[in-house]
Amino acid sequence: MGVFRQIGWLIHKDLALQFRTKEMLALIIVFSVVVVLIFCFAFGPIFPEKLEERGKLAASVLWGTFLFAGIITLNRSFDIERANGALHGLRLTGVDASYFYLSKVVSIFVFLILLEVIVTPIALQFLDVLTILPVALQKELPWLLLKLIGVLAIGTLGFCAVGVIVSGISTNTDGTESLLSVILLPLTFPVIMAGAKCTVSLLTTGGLEGNFWISILIVYGLIFLASSSLLFEFVVEG
Amino acid sequence: MMLLQASQITKRFGNRIVLNGLDLNLRSGEVVTIFGPNGAGKTTLIQILSTLIKPTSGTLQIGGIDALAEALRARPSLGLVGHEPLAYLDLSPYENLKFFGRLYGLDGLEQRIADLLDEVQLIPYAHEPVKLFSRGMIQRFMIAKALIHDPMLLLFDEPFSGLDLAAKQFVLKRIDRERARGKGIVLTTHDTELGYHIGSRFHFLLDGQIERGAEKEDIGLEALAREYEDRLNRCQQR
Amino acid sequence: MTRTQLIGLLSTIFLFVAIYFIFSFAEIEMTMLEVQKIFYFHISAAITVFLAFGVTCIFSILYLIKRGDTYDTIALVSTEIGIVFGVVVFTTGPIWARFAWNTWWNWEPRLTSALILWLTYIGYLILRSALAEEKKRIYSAVLGIIGFLNVPIVYFSVELWQGGLHPGTATKMNLPATMQTAWLISWLALTLLYLFLLMFRYRAEQMKLELGTIQYRQMNES
Amino acid sequence: MYKGLWITVLIIFGIFFGLFMLSQIPVAITQDEVSTAVSDAIAETDAQVDETAVEQIVTQKALEILEARQKRRLKFLVSAYFIIWLIFGLYVLHLAKMQEQLHKRIEQLHSSLQRKE
Numbered sequence: 100m101g102v103f104r105q106i107g108w109l110i111h112k113d114l115a116l117q118f119r120t121k122e123m124l125a126l127i128i129v130f131s132v133v134v135v136l137i138f139c140f141a142f143g144p145i146f147p148e149k150l151e152e153r154g155k156l157a158a159s160v161l162w163g164t165f166l167f168a169g170i171i172t173l174n175r176s177f178d179i180e181r182a183n184g185a186l187h188g189l190r191l192t193g194v195d196a197s198y199f200y201l202s203k204v205v206s207i208f209v210f211l212i213l214l215e216v217i218v219t220p221i222a223l224q225f226l227d228v229l230t231i232l233p234v235a236l237q238k239e240l241p242w243l244l245l246k247l248i249g250v251l252a253i254g255t256l257g258f259c260a261v262g263v264i265v266s267g268i269s270t271n272t273d274g275t276e277s278l279l280s281v282i283l284l285p286l287t288f289p290v291i292m293a294g295a296k297c298t299v300s301l302l303t304t305g306g307l308e309g310n311f312w313i314s315i316l317i318v319y320g321l322i323f324l325a326s327s328s329l330l331f332e333f334v335v336e337g
Numbered sequence: 338m339m340l341l342q343a344s345q346i347t348k349r350f351g352n353r354i355v356l357n358g359l360d361l362n363l364r365s366g367e368v369v370t371i372f373g374p375n376g377a378g379k380t381t382l383i384q385i386l387s388t389l390i391k392p393t394s395g396t397l398q399i400g401g402i403d404a405l406a407e408a409l410r411a412r413p414s415l416g417l418v419g420h421e422p423l424a425y426l427d428l429s430p431y432e433n434l435k436f437f438g439r440l441y442g443l444d445g446l447e448q449r450i451a452d453l454l455d456e457v458q459l460i461p462y463a464h465e466p467v468k469l470f471s472r473g474m475i476q477r478f479m480i481a482k483a484l485i486h487d488p489m490l491l492l493f494d495e496p497f498s499g500l501d502l503a504a505k506q507f508v509l510k511r512i513d514r515e516r517a518r519g520k521g522i523v524l525t526t527h528d529t530e531l532g533y534h535i536g537s538r539f540h541f542l543l544d545g546q547i548e549r550g551a552e553k554e555d556i557g558l559e560a561l562a563r564e565y566e567d568r569l570n571r572c573q574q575r
Numbered sequence: 576m577t578r579t580q581l582i583g584l585l586s587t588i589f590l591f592v593a594i595y596f597i598f599s600f601a602e603i604e605m606t607m608l609e610v611q612k613i614f615y616f617h618i619s620a621a622i623t624v625f626l627a628f629g630v631t632c633i634f635s636i637l638y639l640i641k642r643g644d645t646y647d648t649i650a651l652v653s654t655e656i657g658i659v660f661g662v663v664v665f666t667t668g669p670i671w672a673r674f675a676w677n678t679w680w681n682w683e684p685r686l687t688s689a690l691i692l693w694l695t696y697i698g699y700l701i702l703r704s705a706l707a708e709e710k711k712r713i714y715s716a717v718l719g720i721i722g723f724l725n726v727p728i729v730y731f732s733v734e735l736w737q738g739g740l741h742p743g744t745a746t747k748m749n750l751p752a753t754m755q756t757a758w759l760i761s762w763l764a765l766t767l768l769y770l771f772l773l774m775f776r777y778r779a780e781q782m783k784l785e786l787g788t789i790q791y792r793q794m795n796e797s
Numbered sequence: 798m799y800k801g802l803w804i805t806v807l808i809i810f811g812i813f814f815g816l817f818m819l820s821q822i823p824v825a826i827t828q829d830e831v832s833t834a835v836s837d838a839i840a841e842t843d844a845q846v847d848e849t850a851v852e853q854i855v856t857q858k859a860l861e862i863l864e865a866r867q868k869r870r871l872k873f874l875v876s877a878y879f880i881i882w883l884i885f886g887l888y889v890l891h892l893a894k895m896q897e898q899l900h901k902r903i904e905q906l907h908s909s910l911q912r913k914e
Contacts, residue, residue: 101442104439105439105440108436108439108440109440111436112425112428112436115428115432116425116427116428119427119428119466120427179425179427182426183421183422183423183424183425183426184419184420184421184422184423185422185423185424185425187389187419187421187423188422188423188424188437188482189440190389190412191387191389191412191415191416191417191423192412192413192437192440192441192486193408193409193410193411193412193413193440193441194409194440195409261721264717264721265718265721268702268714268717268718269702271706271707271710271714272702272705272706273705278701278702278705281697281698281701282695282698282699282701282702282718285691285694285695285698286695286721286722286725288691288729288732289725289728289729289732292732292733292736293732296736311735312732312735315728315731315732315735318728319728322724322728323721323724326720326721326724327721330639330717330720330721333639333713333716333717334713334714334717336391336408337390337391337709337710337713350708350709351708351709351787352787352788352790352791353791608867608870609867609870609871609874610870610873610874612874613873613874613877613878616877616878616881617877620881659884659885659888662884663880663881663884663885666877666880666881666884667877667880667881670873670876670877670880671873671877673873674870674873768885772888772889772892775889775892775896776892778896779892779895779896779899782896782899782900782903783899785903786899786902786903786906789903789906789907789910790906792910793906793909793910
């Protein structure tokens with residue numbers, strides 16, 4: 100019980116910090132929209148006619164955008180912890196490193212999900228995906244969007260699981276931002292592959308029937324959540 | 338009872354030996370002042386005593402707990418006022434104290450926070466972000482943060498640097514009050530006058546080693562200042 | 576003769592033997608003809624890449640448990656050699672692909688997962704160079720472990736992503752006996768070479784340590 | 798010492814390997830290959846001449862094609878093996894050089910320390 104309360108307070112603190120400065124959310128949303136626009140300008144204005152091609156395009160745009168937005172968020176979050184020795188203050192309370200890890204994963208996850216909920220419809224609209232969906236799917240569009248967000252959520256959780264521990268490491272160096280990308284991106288290739296495939300499947304058939312990709316996303320998240328919450332103690336305590 | 342028992346503490350960074358087989362003991366109601374020039378390893382010593390970094394070798398006991406093996410259990414019994422605020426400057430003093438107080442698992446937190454903020458004269462600014470504060474206000478906030486869980490052992494790292502006279506006096510008074518309440522206090526400084534005034538036992542930290550301990554009854558301020566000067570010169574010649 | 580020299584000599588001998596077996600003992604494969612002979616060293620090097628990074632992972636775990644600097648040094652050295660073997664894999668791979676499929680790169684699952692792993696451990700080396708002395712051992716050990724945990728997931732997803740089995744997988748399974756022998760010997764030879772390089776590189780790391788100590792002593796005395 | 802050893806090994810290896818390539822690789826002519834080569838050759842020679850002349854030309858052409866193909870294959874093979882040895886060789890040389898320099902530095906510092914004492 101005490102565990103969950105402690106984690107809850109840590110998450111509360113993180114979210115308070117993230118939303119304290121409203122510019123951060125605004126900045127990251129604008130960044131994501133701009134990235135989406137870059138893809139649109141590169142591919143547009145006439146997008147592939149076939150639904151599957153369009154779906155692939157949308158999947159790559161969404162996942163690419165959220166990956167970069169995720170890296171920025173991670174960096175920012177750990178900058179706050181490092182600055183002014185806040186992390187040392189946290190350590191002095193005797194809180195377990197794995198609680199800290201889990202709270203960080205959850206708070207960044209929440210932030211990114213919020214971003215995804217806002218940016219996904221915009222991106223789908225810009226790429227004009229919604230109009231060429233089969234009629235059956237168009238009828239239950241909210242349901243489809245919900246499923247899409249669900250897939251994004253599972254992928255984002257995996258991304259956060261790895262991202263938090265890697266940025267916990269890379270924040271100790273000087274060239275933080277570029278270093279984080281170089282180390283983190285190769286580790287997240289499976290998320291991109293699996294996430295994009297799931298997205299394409301959702302946009303073309305409206306479901307994930309006979310699809311192993313979603314289980315890869317889940318397994319990836321579980322493996323890294325488990326291993327990183329054990330390893331995070333070494334990152335924090337040294 | 339011995340509040341703090343450090344023996345044969347050695348710290349190396351690569352080949353550089355910062356602390357070399359250092360011993361330090363502290364009973365409750367004692368204020369140990371450690372004098373040392375810049376770069377003598379004062380901050381490293383305080384960080385080791387506060388379990389933030391691990392010594393290369395040696396043993397450390399805080400309140401009877403092996404602080405190297407069970408750092409998490411030892412930490413709640415110590416408070417640290419260091420160079421950095423060890424808190425989140427984007428949050429207000431109230432939010433910070435509440436957050437850290439919750440993690441320490443304190444009862445009657447609201448009352449405790451109100452009392453502390455009153456003592457450090459920050460009530461009017463309780464809901465302003467700490468980053469807007471002046472140096473003296475931040476120092477007072479740091480003291481409040483270190484005292485929130487009423488620790489037995491208090492560690493001060495250069496608490497007077499960069500403060501004006503009034504602020505220095507505030508810190509002095511505060512330390513004296515905690516000593517009178519039976520706390521054990523370790524304090525580092527290079528200011529002989531202030532250090533003499535507040536301390537009940539004196540050590541010199543030179544070349545990574547603690548040299549000589551003098552009780553307040555055995556030595557006057559001038560004698561202490563002279564001895565410090567002598568030792569500094571001898572150290573520089575070596 | 577030191578152990579390192581012995582292993583070096585042994586690996587050299589085995590390399591000669593492997594060459595002999597590849598070019599004169601193993602029969603010529605019918606579809607790729609002579610070009611198929613790249614396969615022996617290409618695959619062996621790829622296996623050695625996985626071996627090297629596996630060693631990095633194991634010694635990283637050992638370092639976190641026991642905190643001996645030796646473990647960390649072995650992890651570092653093994654990573655570096657794994658990267659060198661990776662270079663061999665990623666230069667011979669395209670030559671093979673160019674002949675077999677008329678393209679320089681082929682998304683074969685094992686090749687792709689080796690590439691991802693390779694990039695991860697290049698990140699490991701970059702991280703090490705960017706970290707301060709007292710922190711780099713622990714942090715790189717953590718990364719060494721995480722990077723390797725990724726291997727099965729990457730392998731499985733690339734296989735699924737590529738959507739089919741590569742001819743290499745099929746031929747490896749039912750290789751004629753002569754080819755099998757040649758391949759086993761070249762694999763053994765490269766493993767020995769890896770071992771030799773590991774020891775050789777480790778010595779350099781020890782010398783660096785020694786140099787640091789002497790430099791520090793001299794600095795203190797002057 | 799290591800450097801010298803490895804250069805020797807590499808040179809011996811190069812010679813050994815070159816001789817091997819020249820002597821050991823058999824020209825793998827199969828029935829299938831010849832017939833495809835022959836039909837290729839006939840396609841390339843569009844003149845209508847008497848049988849023996851055609852046969853002669855065709856055989857010669859077939860041989861040429863076969864040789865060209867093998868040459869191409871060998872080019873791939875040789876370049877692959879060349880690159881493998883180049884990478885390992887360069888890496889070993891790099892290590893040897895590194896150790897040599899370190900060794901020199903250590904010796905230097907040791908002797909200067911001893912002089913002081």
